[in-house]
Amino acid sequence: MTFPEKLPIPSEVLKIAKKLEDAGFETWCVGGAIRDNLLRLENHDFDLTTSAPPAEVQRLFRRTVPVRITTFRKDIQTDGRHAVVEFGVSLMDDLARRDFTINAIAYHPIRHEWRDPFQGEQDLEKKLIRSVGDPNWRFQEDYLRILRALRFSARFEFRIHARTLEAAKANAQGLAQLSAERVRDEWFKGLQTAKKMSKLVTLWRDVGATRIWLPEMGAGSGELGAVDKLPRDPVLLSAFLAKDPASLLTRLKCSTKDIERGRAIGLWREKYPDAKDPIAVRRWLAAVGQYADDLLALLPAPRSLLTQAVEKIRAAHAPLTLKDLAVKGDDLIAAGVRPGPDVGETLARLLEEVLEDPARNTKAYLLSRV
Numbered sequence: 001m002t003f004p005e006k007l008p009i010p011s012e013v014l015k016i017a018k019k020l021e022d023a024g025f026e027t028w029c030v031g032g033a034i035r036d037n038l039l040r041l042e043n044h045d046f047d048l049t050t051s052a053p054p055a056e057v058q059r060l061f062r063r064t065v066p067v068r069i070t071t072f073r074k075d076i077q078t079d080g081r082h083a084v085v086e087f088g089v090s091l092m093d094d095l096a097r098r099d100f101t102i103n104a105i106a107y108h109p110i111r112h113e114w115r116d117p118f119q120g121e122q123d124l125e126k127k128l129i130r131s132v133g134d135p136n137w138r139f140q141e142d143y144l145r146i147l148r149a150l151r152f153s154a155r156f157e158f159r160i161h162a163r164t165l166e167a168a169k170a171n172a173q174g175l176a177q178l179s180a181e182r183v184r185d186e187w188f189k190g191l192q193t194a195k196k197m198s199k200l201v202t203l204w205r206d207v208g209a210t211r212i213w214l215p216e217m218g219a220g221s222g223e224l225g226a227v228d229k230l231p232r233d234p235v236l237l238s239a240f241l242a243k244d245p246a247s248l249l250t251r252l253k254c255s256t257k258d259i260e261r262g263r264a265i266g267l268w269r270e271k272y273p274d275a276k277d278p279i280a281v282r283r284w285l286a287a288v289g290q291y292a293d294d295l296l297a298l299l300p301a302p303r304s305l306l307t308q309a310v311e312k313i314r315a316a317h318a319p320l321t322l323k324d325l326a327v328k329g330d331d332l333i334a335a336g337v338r339p340g341p342d343v344g345e346t347l348a349r350l351l352e353e354v355l356e357d358p359a360r361n362t363k364a365y366l367l368s369r370v
Helices: 011-022 032-038 054-060 091-096 120-126 135-141 144-156 162-170 172-177 180-193 197-207 209-213 234-241 245-251 256-268 278-298 304-315 329-334 341-356 363-369
Strands: 027-030 047-050 068-071 073-078 083-087
Touching: 011 027, 011 047, 011 054, 027 032, 027 091, 032 120, 054 068, 135 144, 135 162, 144 162, 144 172, 144 180, 144 197, 144 209, 162 172, 162 197, 172 209, 180 197, 180 234, 197 209, 234 245, 234 256, 234 278, 245 256, 256 278, 278 304, 278 341, 329 341, 341 363
Parallel strands: 047 068
Antiparallel strands: 027 047, 073 083
């Protein structure tokens, strides 16, 4: 791979870079957009790094700009989660603090010059993930870089350099220092971008990341053949892989909605009805509610019969919930049912009758049963 003479830089990025340069501040394009352009992948998320101090950037751009602008910096202290940085250093210092060589390439959008002090272009050609400098130090600066290495490897189908992989395994215990939110975002992003999701899962297991953050996934690999056939829904995939989905999603500090979704998947994923029994299918749909589509997505092949049965029931608008009944609580009270728990219990019994035969869902029939 050789560097092209020019990169297609968006006009708004050029405009910002020119304003910084005209003000006397050296400005370069860096990061994922440069890497992805060299790989001929679509990426419009350009980052700029500049010699302009943060105060000068704020002065020049008083309004929000659609590009991330950072000042040349280098790490002078780190605890594995956060870094204390020094501004006003050189482009070389800025590139030296980056995680991997393929992310440490800079392009000048006006002069069309390249800077690649760590041979990132060669590693792109070799399909290699390699740390900038000493991999142990790189990971100890921020342990999240271990997970980023796994994500890039699975996304691009790149090999992780032997020393970098060895350092990732040696420093895996440091992952416990990270916040659950950062780990969750990295895990979810990895599932959404991996060429093969099974590859990402294998990498997390091999490095030891699942032992620390996703222990409910265990060490087995029997289910990995199926994971690549599932929708790229991180919550669904995590629930599929976990023995106790709710516990895993709780540890990752997911939303209450996502945790309840995982809990329902864990509860029902081995309790599918006989697709040839419409009464059983209706009762199953009533019980699983909004999680039916998740469970259908996870259904082992052949899944078509149950899916077709569900589609048929939905197309017929069969009543499946209490609110679908032709009578309400007030109707029951007017018919003589005592207000309170008796109303709910009676509605539940009526729903059972309607699930057996949807034709029973008429006000006259249900009141006659009351």
